[in-house]
Amino acid sequence: MIHSLFLINASGDIFLEKHWKSVVSRSVCDYFFEAQERASEAENVPPVIPTPHHYLLSVYRHKIFFVAVIQSEVPPLFVIEFLHRVVDTFQDYFGSTNVGDQLPTGQLSVVPWRRTGVKYTNNEAYFDVIEEIDAIIDKSGSTITAEIQGVIDAYVKLTGMPDLTLSFMNPRLLDDVSFHPCVRFKRWESERILSFIPPDGNFRLLSYHVSAQNLVAIPVYVKHNISFRDSSSLGRFEITMGPKQTMGKTVEGVMVTSQMPKSVLNMTLTPSQGTHVFDPVTKLLSWDVGKINPQKLPSLKGSVSLQAGTSKPDENPTINLQFKIQQLAISGLKVNRLDMYGEKYKPFKGIKYMTKAGKFQVRT
């Protein structure tokens, strides 16, 4: 399995190493650096790199490469998934608490994912149903593909060994799910109820997927008119966006980004609301729109100046959208009730819904 682990930061320094068997010299990372050089961008570094004596399997997160050194055949996903889990743990550990003196203690509990003797003065359980829409919208505004990736993230601080059940108004929506190991699979199979003894604190209870075969509501539309002309070095740029199927909720936190072709020198734009930035080096346009007011649709208009002498770009840029809609799960999923067994106190319970754009692209 994993022989050694190296952590490499953005500037290419190995700042941490750990060896589980004998020590592997950090020079093995040279092969990794070579591959990194060959790949233009960090995300194009192949996750699996063979070297004469080892295999390097890496994940890239938070601008850090976690490079595992492997000596023999192993399911690559085993290592990759494990590395991601390590990163999650780091994030959890360093993200929330101050790096204190207290080392976490290994504890054997009857329920492996929950420590014993949990005590709180305020007992509370919050569940966030978060759905992300992945979509590709074509030039004419019709949906090429759209799917929903949903999760239920929980924040549970309950004393003792509570046993929770969570039921849905329309569990039928969830036909492609994966669970936290605490969920009793058989109960789900037979009754479509989530029954579980929760881990303490933050955890992802469930993720689900509503596939492209289903109809997915698209909450925003984008009208665009982007044109470059061969003759002049000026192009036109105009986008307007508005709400579509929002179930009466406000679309907020809207952010538009678009990668302009290399030949674009600069952009002179006026937004009707929000702020916009064009980075002439990376050619990235971003427009922080904010809320969409259906009475006054946000727009961004202006001209594009192209490098003189180059021909017009083949392709119009793709528009990437981000947005949020509070109190709405776009798939229509609704939690019916949350019950607690096994403990006597009355916990404070809360459910929140949210829809976000995932990988939401509009081709122009």
Next chain:
Amino acid sequence: MSGNGLTYSEHGGEAAPELAQEAAPAVTPSAPAAFGLFSSDTKKNEDLKQMLESSKDSAKLDAMKRIVGMIAKGKNASELFPAVVKNVASKNIEIKKLVYVYLMRYAEEQQDLALLSISTFQRALKDPNQLIRASALRVLSSIRVPIIVPIMMLAIKEASSDLSPYVRKNAAHAIQKLYSLDPEQKEMLIEVIEKLLKDRSTLVAGSVVMAFEEVCPDRIDLIHKNYRKLCNLLVDVEEWGQVVIIHMLTRYARTQFVSPWKVDEVVDEYNENNFYESDEEQKEKDQKMKTTYAMDPDHRLLLRNTKPLLQSRNAAVVMAVAQLYWHLAPKSEAGIVSKSLVRLLRSNREVQYIVLQNIATMSIQRKGMFEPYLKSFYVRSTDPTMIKTLKLEILTNLANEANISTLLREFQTYVKSQDKQFAAATIQAIGRCATNITEVTDTCLNGLVCLLSNRDEIVVAESVVVIKKLLQTQPAHHGEIIKHMAKLLDNITVPVARASILWLIGEYCERVPKIAPDVLRKTAKSFTNEDDLVKLQILNLGAKLYLTNSKQTKLLTQYVLNLGKYDQSYDIRDRTRFIRQLIVPNEKSGALSKYAKKIFLAQKPAPLLESPFKDRDHFQLGTLSHTLNSQATGYLELSDWPEVAPDPSVRNVEMAELAKEWTGILGKPKKEKPTEKFYSESEEEEDESASTSSSGSGSDSESEKEDKEEGSTDESSGSSSPSEESTDSESDSKESAAKKTCRAVNESDSEVIKKKAEGISKKRSTSSSSDTEYTSSDESSTGSKSESDSKSDSESGKSRNATSNKKEEKPVQDRKNPKTQDMFLLDLDDFCPVTPVAVPRAAVLSPSLAADLEGLSLSSSSVIDVTTQACVPTKTHELLHRMSGKGLAAHYHFSRQPGIFGDRMVPVQVTVTNTTDQKIENIHIGEKKLPPGMRMHEFNPIECLEPGGSLTATMGIDFCDSTQTASFQLCTKDDQFNVNIQPPVGELLLPVTMSEKDFKKEQGMLTGMNETSATIAVAPQNSARLIITERVVKAANLGVVPSGQDNIHRFAAKTVHSGSLMLVTVELKESSTAQLIINTEKTVIGSVLLRELKPVLSQG
């Protein structure tokens, strides 16, 4: 292999300080001169040494943190070894942990000094705390000092029989480490592996299989007997263990079962021609084919038990199941993995990369699997290039006549992508679609020709190359395109593209007779400046023109040949010489030149445009080798299916409990050698599948006895003094067993016993149906053979279930085999296995049987006996309200009458009442929706219920020791009503009686994780013994254990399904409180029971 929750947090503990260190003095400049760094380092080390000598733990801890930080940063901290190693015996657990981390890193370098610490570990290996034992073993096996190999070996052996499954897990981890340190230990290690493979803890399973894979993957004989157990444990093993086990079982299955694909093959051929054939049609076909092939039940077991894991949150687990289905499932079933794999595509880029690679390989062979998910592979502009190319590859594989137009439209977008590398790949893809789907060849060709006017050279060049290949497949009528391309030659500079155009013009020079010589003229001029690749094609063009049109081109060709003769590249010079000899006739050239035209202008086969993933399928999916497309070190080849399956009986021996559980129902599998003679001939003749599943005879009582033995051995080895009672009772039971053997050797005798047992149980049961039921179901079991797998598992399962029910009536025989006593028998419960510490089980008989045996003066001398509970709760639960039942009302209550439907069924009395003024006819149970493993024994249909009338029927439900709901339909002649029964946990028990001494002994073995307790309030009026007893027994089906102390009340029971002991103690304390303690291996049920008993005594 450090996956599960436990080691996980342990590792967290190790990793954390390393990072913590990083956070604090991370600013240490790494750039300055080496000298400066060095001196500051030694200085620092001095103060570290002082801190380590300090008497304060806090200083030591600080020092250790900094040292571990140095290690993590890759700095040399070896000179601190003597100072650090002194602290190995520190009482402070935090310091200890960090010293361990240090030792693991440097012990190999300083072996002599490291030896100083060994005795500390040896002591720690005997520590009462399992965590300390485990970590001592971990460190001991991690310090790579060859001299201590014997000590390690000994420690591993001892740990492998430790009471704590966590320590045993660590023993399995240590095996791999010792093996890599000293491969000579292999044989001894295999022995330990063999032992640990038999372990029934889910905690151990993954780790030991990992050790097996590292040390002796070829010893599949060790797996046979554990196969079913592993299959059944799988769902409850931690995720990382699941991956390892699934991969191992995939290999195993390929050596043991016959191919399920032979049946499919015919279908497949058919499929290739029409892959649109509707599913139904195909299913029909499959069904027809399958009548000749029956899947080995063990093969089916593996497929069935891995399927739920597709729902895992862990991508590696999902992938492992997917590859298992790919390599083992009938082709018609492999499709179920698609959805889950597609779901993984939302994951991180690395996961996507691996999953897409595997899908690419799959989609070549079986398009149909992923066709419905076509759109999930559409490319986003934000995807990394490697992901884009893989998606494109899959889209190309999935292209067919139906979706090609959509796909081509999508491809058009990709061609325009700013990522030119990806655009080029798209052009290749279009080319492949064009050759594969003849309907669109022309469309694609035209599209590609349009691309020739693209501004980007890479795009044009790629198009040229692809067009060249396409034209070759369709050489006729494409003169125009060739002309167009000839014109391009003036502008295009990419060598491959130029070479391709030249080749095309040469090959089809007769179609463009005017242009070709002109092209040669132009290129002759530029010859010296061309790339080698282009030069070779100029020579080719010259040769071909010379042969077809020598009049116009003779001189030009000779000019080119002369240029080639003096070229710098020997390749070019070589080719020039070769061509000249062939085409220019002279005395020396001989016979060959006559055929020059045939040689140069032969019909050339069109190139195949193939997927680069075409040749990957010989690697097992999901492996590193598959990802790299080359064999990685340690790759284990997946063997071909055997022509004839090896003897399947190697698996069905020994694991009495397991064998039966593969059907998820009651069955009594046969014990290896001894029991055969106990069977009547007729049973022996029963068909294979039925006999493997159910004709065995390992009964509960027997296996429990085995367990008990195991437990007592453990006990003695585990350094606690073996109590005399245990030896006594053991020999007692042996004696009695022997006695019984004498009785039962004679078959007819056993037959008599059986009949008696049946007769008695019939009398006792309120339902008169049980006997007849058994007979009829027995018949159906014989009939089920032919349709066994192909039709439906549940069907055959049911019938087997019934057969085994019948056999259950006579486990008398099973108790009589003294030989089986010294076998290691595992009693596993696959439904909710809890980390079982090796704990002895009491020999519990099914209650009815116990009573019968008493009557036959065969009374067992086992310590614990099931009693019949006198107290029956009066509480009834509503099953169906009369309003929703259209006048039919139903209630149920738990009658606690043991053993009506076999010893794993909880009897439930259902009372139906007719509140209408009409007769209600034919009340029966309809469709059942039970969680897997759960079974139900229906009551006999009630033919007619008069208005106002009320009838009581008894049914049995095996809840598998869980409080899961049994849902089913209550049907009348005209209606169906969905109803549910959810058992209170107290009804999942059967009361047992035992002596106080036995109780204490058993309790002593169920401590630690197996104990839950709570302090409860006791209302003053409830503190009388009688009242406590009454209340507790009412709340849960417990047996009262006589108690010598007034303030302590003890109750005992076993769980209905698995027969695990459940010990309840109520210890009255002062001021109206009491301590409620529950000891059981079934910790989940235990904690639920604790919760339910809590309010019982506090209420007034």
